[in-house]
Amino acid sequence: MIWQINLVLLSFAVIAALTAISVKDLLSAVVLLGAFSFFMCLLWTEMGAVDVAFTEAAVGAGVNTAFFIAAIYKTTRRTKD
Amino acid sequence: MTRKFVGILIAVIALIALMQGLKDLPKWADPNQPASIHVSPRYIEKGIEETGVPNIVTAVLADYRGYDTLFETAVIFTAGVAVMMLLRRSKR
Amino acid sequence: MIREHEDIVIQTVCRFFIPFMQAYGLYVLAHGHGSPGGGFQGGCILAASFILMTISYDLKEVKRRFSEKLNVLFCSLGVFIYAGTGLVCLLLGGNFLNYGKLSKILPTDPVMARYYGMAAIETGVQITVMAIMVSIFLNLVTAGKHEETVEEEDAGDNSK
Numbered sequence: 001m002i003w004q005i006n007l008v009l010l011s012f013a014v015i016a017a018l019t020a021i022s023v024k025d026l027l028s029a030v031v032l033l034g035a036f037s038f039f040m041c042l043l044w045t046e047m048g049a050v051d052v053a054f055t056e057a058a059v060g061a062g063v064n065t066a067f068f069i070a071a072i073y074k075t076t077r078r079t080k081d
Numbered sequence: 082m083t084r085k086f087v088g089i090l091i092a093v094i095a096l097i098a099l100m101q102g103l104k105d106l107p108k109w110a111d112p113n114q115p116a117s118i119h120v121s122p123r124y125i126e127k128g129i130e131e132t133g134v135p136n137i138v139t140a141v142l143a144d145y146r147g148y149d150t151l152f153e154t155a156v157i158f159t160a161g162v163a164v165m166m167l168l169r170r171s172k173r
Numbered sequence: 174m175i176r177e178h179e180d181i182v183i184q185t186v187c188r189f190f191i192p193f194m195q196a197y198g199l200y201v202l203a204h205g206h207g208s209p210g211g212g213f214q215g216g217c218i219l220a221a222s223f224i225l226m227t228i229s230y231d232l233k234e235v236k237r238r239f240s241e242k243l244n245v246l247f248c249s250l251g252v253f254i255y256a257g258t259g260l261v262c263l264l265l266g267g268n269f270l271n272y273g274k275l276s277k278i279l280p281t282d283p284v285m286a287r288y289y290g291m292a293a294i295e296t297g298v299q300i301t302v303m304a305i306m307v308s309i310f311l312n313l314v315t316a317g318k319h320e321e322t323v324e325e326e327d328a329g330d331n332s333k
Contacts, residue, residue, distance in 0.1 A: 133285050
């Protein structure tokens with residue numbers, strides 16, 4: 001574990017998470033959630049948990065994003081708050 | 082304004098409390114932490130000769146913890162069936 | 174799924190890409206014993222190939238290749254394979270999911286019988302995950318009205 005790489009990846013993950021909850025457009029929030037999943041995937045790879053990273057990349061960034069986009073396609077793209 | 086201040090205060094207090102608790106956790110990849118001395122050595126030492134699978138993660142998930150994976154699959158199945166029951170509108 | 178945005182470039186690229194995705198999903202399942210991977214990840218990759226097909230083509234194409242009846246059958250078939258493997262071990266005199274007992278019906282020693290038992294249950298997990306993910310996506314994207322969506326797509330074809 002190299003703490004510099006960990007620090008950079010964790011900062012990007014936190015930035016992606018904070019942006020995802022503060023952005024108004026729900027489609028952008030979903031894409032940012034996918035980016036967050038990818039940063040978590042890189043973090044897990046960096047810590048040595050390759051199986052978890054693989055699952056995160058396949059489910060969190062791949063299928064989950066498609067599900068959210070499908071739900072937005074059928075409901076609304078704007079937040080109420 | 083007051084609500085925002087109270088929220089930030091609560092968040093900072095929770096952060097300090099969590100950091101205090103974090104001090105007592107074992108170091109990352111510490112070989113003497115409780116999670117590493119209970120059952121992990123047996124999986125690492127005997128996993129390959131007992132199951133013939135080089136990837137220990139698969140051996141633990143599918144063999145030693147087979148019940149867990151069975152009901153994980155059942156949970157996914159239940160989720161899919163629930164979505165089908167809630168959303169599917171057949172024409173007939 | 175959105176008819177107006179149909180594009181020959183996207184369709185050609187996806188038609189080229191989807192078989193490789195499916196082959197990769199099967200590779201992840203087959204190599205789950207020696208490298209990272211397994212049934213869950215492979216199933217998600219297979220489901221992603223069908224989702225890509227839904228996005229680039231339309232619902233009718235997906236339902237022609239992977240009909241809903243087959244989908245529902247696959248959903249339960251995976252769990253059945255998993256629990257059935259455990260039950261076969263039980264009938265052969267071991268504990269539930271004790272794959273070592275499979276060596277009585279497989280021409281291998283107990284250690285390799287565990288290897289093949291794990292391969293069987295990973296296949297079951299993969300089938301269930303793939304069918305469930307495709308089913309959830311199709312139900313979400315059409316709001317459960319598959320037939321009306323297919324008819325709308327047909328109407329869109331005629332008006333062109």
